Amino acid sequence: MTDAEGREGTPRESYPRVWSWLLAPRDIAALAVFRMALGAIIAVSAVRFLTYGWVDVLFARPRFRFTYWGFGWLPALPSTWMPALFVALGVLGVLLMLGLFYRVTVALLFAVFAYVQLVDVTNYLNHYYLVSLLLGLLCFIPAHRAFSLDALREPALRSDWLPTWCTVLLRFQVAVVYVYAGLAKVTTDWLVHAQPLNIWLAARTGLPWVGPLLEQRWVAYAAAWGGMLFDTTIVLFLLWRRTRPFAYVVVLGFHTVTFVLFPIGMFPFIMVTAAMVFFEPSWPRRLLARLRRRPSETVASPTHGAVPAPSWRGRVALGAALVYAFLQVALPLRTHAYGGNVLWHEQGMRFSWRVMTREKNGSATFMVRDGVTGREWHVVPSQYLTRLQEREMAVQPDLILQLAHHIARDFEATTHHPVEVRADVRVSLNGRMSEPLVDPTVDLAKEEDGLGAKAWILPSPEGPPIHLRPTRTARAGGPGV
């Protein structure tokens, strides 16, 4: 049997090969470094939130919260507690990095990070979701048995090995992100029209050095096809030992470019860190040895005989891992049950790794009608939402519905009459002229929220997206001026 690193494995004839492969020991070093890097990223993220005032903007200012379906019960902490929560995130990030009180630290980190994501849907970002998942997985991975303060404190804890399944689980998670992000780009907008990249790059032609290049149409197409091919194939090249170093250089280059060009914050750092899980397990020891100009340390392989039969706990763990894997594969596919264009109707959009696939802006006004007196009001979202919330809500039908319900409750409490709430929402997708997103004749106050298809969402526009020309003029008397 040959594992992903090309090593010969010990045949364990008594039990299924996969079981013995999952339990085969691997050097802990790579995952320990991954743990440190993830902790550092979380700490830096928390500091960014605090120093840029995002905690106030995202958590203190909103007067209304959009909840995930099934998570309406989640309480909102008092806004004065949120800065403390982010300080805690920062501290926990450092503790994760140091590997101190690891079990408690990682569990708390997962809980706090997940809470921060779940408390308002408008804060959803794919890379925050990924960090939550990675933290959730680390709860089951003892990545503190080496290169950690815990290992220093408790010698009995020390181990240079972790079972292979720890690496497999993390690799699987990162692979899911890349592959689905790539598949999400196999669309006409992305490949045939190079949108929304064309829009984004055309707005960055003023950048020094690269600006003039970005206004070339072919650059948008090259970036679109290159991005799709990168996302769909990079995992294969990272898995293959011979191509891994080159693939990681490409990973670094790709994410550096996205960091420079787009406001995606920590996303490139997270992905560059996440891709480290594909490295061979002992790379940190080799790197250290090279830096010290000493021969690489070899860690003694634990002696073990035949792998015992899986216990009931082992079977449950394997079953849980398979269920998790199934969910990770199935969740991004759920949109196909709804049909239509997910970028338009957004049903099945979240948790599906459709990263940077749309430029979408909307304008929403709610029309409230008193069911008894017939009086009408126009409600602009800013009466209830922050600008950021408004921007997210105006393009996502389930959030439009949530706000409509809230407005209905609010007006009914004031008027003591039943009210009807209709929405006039116009949305522009990837530069197409704006079109109505929801049926303005439907009383949203009567529509139930849920996972079923929303019949009141209007079909997506069918024409091609906009094709932008470069706005620099190459010769005298150029266009437009």
Next chain:
Amino acid sequence: MGVLSLTTVLCLACSDTKPKPPSPPVGGEDVRAQVLSATSDCILGTAREFLPKAQALRDATAALRDAPDAATQAAARAAFHEAMDTWQVMEAIQIGPAAPRSTPGGQEIRDNIHSFPLYNRCSIEEQLVSKGYEAPGFATSLVTRRGFLALEYLLFYEGAETACGANSVIVANGTWAALSADERAARKRAYAAVVAADVSTRAQTLVDAWAPESGNFVKTLSTAGAGNAVFPTTQVALNTMSDAIFYVEREGKDQKLARPLALRDCSSDVCPELLESQFAGRSKKNLRQNLVGFRRVMDGCGPDFSGPGFDDVLTAAGAETVATRMREQVLAADAALVAIEEDDLKQALVQDKASVQQVYNGFKGITDLLKTDFITTLDLEPPAGLEGDND
């Protein structure tokens, strides 16, 4: 109603929906940079246009204070209208020094000149009683006691009653009631002169902030890009311009129209008391002038709105449709305003609410386009959007 609708249709029909007059070709430069440069010049030009009018208003109110009669009163009121006509153009192009401090280059000059929708008549009347306008620190006191809104009340309102409630000191102590009509009028004139002088000083500050020979914000905006501390990229500068013209949504549609129309924040059928101009009867004119300011940035600042504007960036990028639709929407909104026969919206609100609703619809058409096609095509952020992470 029918006549008004017909007038609206005719106005739309006779409106200039043709493309704007062609500008001389400019070669070899980024259209975005040209628009930034043209907008800088436009704002400085508008500020310079406003300055002598603010100074005339200062002089006219001083004359009214020193020699009160019907002629000086009429002159002061006329000077107010003149100055306000230009200021309402500036309202829709609050960029840099005029804008809030939270925005690039913001110095909050605008709020000190015109604080709408922040307005507190009772606070002004309390100043009248206490003669707070004579205090040395008055120029830095709350903006709700100063600027055009205070001036409008002081120059145009002649009633004797106060807007203060029973809990106000001037009502509880009877000091308001104790003021004779002559004394109250004299204090109003003195107060108006102080406020107009302050507006004039602020107008000078605004010009100085933009002028090449002093603050030179013209250069700051027109040289956006690498090395510019305020606008490190042209995109940031364009976004600031875009934020400014969102005035037509925040203040125009939502404050000046939706509230009086009782579409929000009003429990009656209509709320004329929520119109911007309460005493000078110029709410309609203010909105028309706001549209002029909007077009100076969107279409161009030259004669008949020629010259570089956002529409040129849209057209150069291949989004002529967005530019054309935007122009049509602005003309439709203006036509709806013109279709209202009365000088002010107050009467129309009561007698022909539908005509004001038409104006609201016109403004909504503009803001729908702004919030969707416009910012999508140019990859701009809506105002006050969080400069945070995205994916």
